[in-house]
Amino acid sequence: MPRGSFSAIGAAAALTVALTGALTGCSSSSQPAAGAGAQSGGTLVVGVTSDPDTLFPWKATQFQAVNVLQNLYGTLTEFDKDLNVVPGLAESWQASGDGKKLTLKLRQGVTFSDGSAFDSQDAKWSLDQIMDEKTAAVARASLSSVKSVEAPDPATVVLDLTGPDAALPANLATVNMAMLSSGDTEAKLSTDPNGTGPFTLRNRQASQSITLARNDKYWGGEKPKASAIEFRVIPDESSIVAAMQSGNVQLAVFNDPLVAQTAAAGTINVAKTPQLNYHVLQLNAQHGDLKDVNVRLAIQCAIDRKQVLDTAALGEGEVTGPITAPAFKSDPQQRPCPGRDLAKAAGYLAKAGKAGGVTVKTIVSQGEYATSVNEAQNLKAQLAEAKINLELEVLESGAFVDRWGAADFDAAVALNGGRPDPDGSYGRYFTSKGNFNKVAGYSSPELDKLFAEGKATTDQAARKAIYDKVSAQLEDNAVWIWLFSGYTYTATTAGVQGFVPMANGSLQYLRTTSVG
Structure with missing residues (x-):
């Protein structure tokens, strides 16, 4: 692609996963090769804003941890x-x-x-x-x-x-x-990972870097192109751009479109990829005033999602409903308040007996993704006009994940990863036996039944109809406030070839990436 320009990677239609017959066998896999003329060897330095909070794959939820572990x-x-x-x-x-x-x-x-x-x-x-x-x-x-x-x-x-x-x-x-x-x-794997992936752990310096070495015995056909991958912790995206410009970092994935524009204005290649992940105001329906659906609906009606998108992400993305996977995508207009309606918000508060307003303690991550604080501040300003006070508590990434995992919040400004199948995205959250149901703060017999039907059905159209009902249940009860889906911006310096950005944010194709 031309240097300093944005390029969309793949049309949304290409993301559609045909689930009809999904249980039938597969026997081959395609892996993109590194660019023609690329040479193996060398260390690829990847700039990241946070240190992985765990190296144990079964408990990883932080994006930075997942990105490291999927290569191990x-x-x-x-x-x-x-x-x-x-x-x-x-x-x-x-x-x-x-x-x-x-x-x-x-x-x-x-x-x-x-x-x-x-x-x-x-x-x-x-x-x-x-x-x-x-x-x-x-x-x-x-x-x-x-x-x-x-x-x-x-x-x-x-x-x-x-x-x-x-x-x-x-x-x-x-x-x-x-x-x-x-x-x-x-305990062992938290310091000494032992996987079958394309790389192995070479060394780790806490809060500074984690370096992976090529696994020459990797089963996946051709061995990885780079001899090592170093994930270097640099606390903010603008500083990563500076490190790339000085030649100290070769690859980074940005969330902030303004930072991406700054990078693209120089000699850095930037690829823009639509994402399945979603920005959301999570509400814990087991806490305080949020137990009342009318309070949650008041919050839903008091928010202009497009304003949050424009303010925090320069309009780079689209307003979304709960399900972002293209084959099952929710219609964001199908919610009690598809647009901001302060009169309706006031009516819901009055119905809840809270006409004087409510306060909602809200946790915000700083460091895991770039737009979080701006999103939180915009949400606070909008909701204040509806007598809803978001009391913000900004936490570093690890502390946020700990509080989030313990469901120790009334509300949380979050970026959650999306998946190509809705059950993978939400079955663990909104079913009564889901292991993240405590974090989600909401379940119902209707949702339990719908998720069970969704898993048991292989016909694509029938599954879509089932998950449309799931989406309606989530929106009509204002379980969370879904805001928008955005992009990632993959920045690479000259000589980096073979990396493939993915709509689920995965960095699995570091295995095919070479650095000149």
């Missing part, structure tokens, strides 16, 4: 650049006729970074541990359809299911479902 660990399935589900550590899979068994054939010759072999016992142990509530794995709800896991031979894993689960192959592709070596512990 492997999963049974993977996403390709268009978010199609393709083989990973499982080279194929096949559902039984009644959809109650899913049989996965594992790759042979795969080893962990400690040299031990990966086989079906490791896969069974990993899935069993993820499903064990005591593990507190963040993806546990994604395996809710799995009754048991069997390993009849070293190359075969059989999942016994309660019924068909159209979302399962996609759910297995996230790093929160990483395959670990049997018996490895969280």
Whole structure:
């Protein structure tokens, strides 16, 4: 692409994942190669704004942690650049006729970074541990359809299911479902990762950098192009641009469009990629005044989402409803207040007996993504006009994640990752047994039933209709206030080739990236 210009990567239609027959086997995967003439070797320095808060893949929610871990660990399935589900550590899979068994054939010759072999016992142990509530794995709800896991031979894993689960192959592709070596512990892996991914951990300097070394025994065909990847912690995006201009950093992914414009005005290449993630004001319906749906609806009606987008992100994005995956996308006009309506907001407050106003204690992350504080300040200003006081508490990224994970907030200004399947995005939040339901603060029998139907249905049109009902339930009860989806801006210096930005924000294609 031309230097200093923006380029959209992929049309939204390319993101659509055909889930009809999703439980049927796949047998091949496509990986983009590095650019013609690119040479292997060298260290690629990636600028990031926060240090990973964990190196244990089953509990990672922070974006920076996920981006590091997906280069250290492997999963049974993977996403390709268009978010199609393709083989990973499982080279194929096949559902039984009644959809109650899913049989996965594992790759042979795969080893962990400690040299031990990966086989079906490791896969069974990993899935069993993820499903064990005591593990507190963040993806546990994604395996809710799995009754048991069997390993009849070293190359075969059989999942016994309660019924068909159209979302399962996609759910297995996230790093929160990483395959670990049997018996490895969280304590050990928190300092000494042991995965099957394209890189291994070389060293870590807390709050400064984490460096990965190429795994020459990586199973995925061609070995990674770069000999090492260093994630260098630089607290703000503008400083990362300066580091790129001076030649100290070669790649970074920005959230702030103003920073991206500054980078693109020089000699840095910038690629603009629409994202499935969504900016949201999370409301905890188990706390204080927010227990009353009328207070939550008042908040919904008092916010002009386009104003938040324009103020915080220069209009770079689009107002969104709950579901951002193109095949299931929500219509943001289908909500009680599709536009700002202060009269309706006042009416809802009066109905709640709060005509004099309410105060909502709100946590905000600083460092995990660039637009958070600006979003929070705009929301505070807008809601003040409706006698709703957002009492903001700005936290560094790690502290925010801790408070968020403990559901220790009334409201939270957040950026949540989106997925190509709605069950993966929301099943863990809004079902009564979802492992993040405490964080979500809301569930209902209607939502439990709809999510169960969504998993059990393989017809694409029927699934879309089900998740339209899910979206309506979430909006009509103002469970959260969905704001907008934006872009990421991938900045690279001259000589960097082969990186593929993805709509889910993944940095998995660092494995194909070379630095000249």
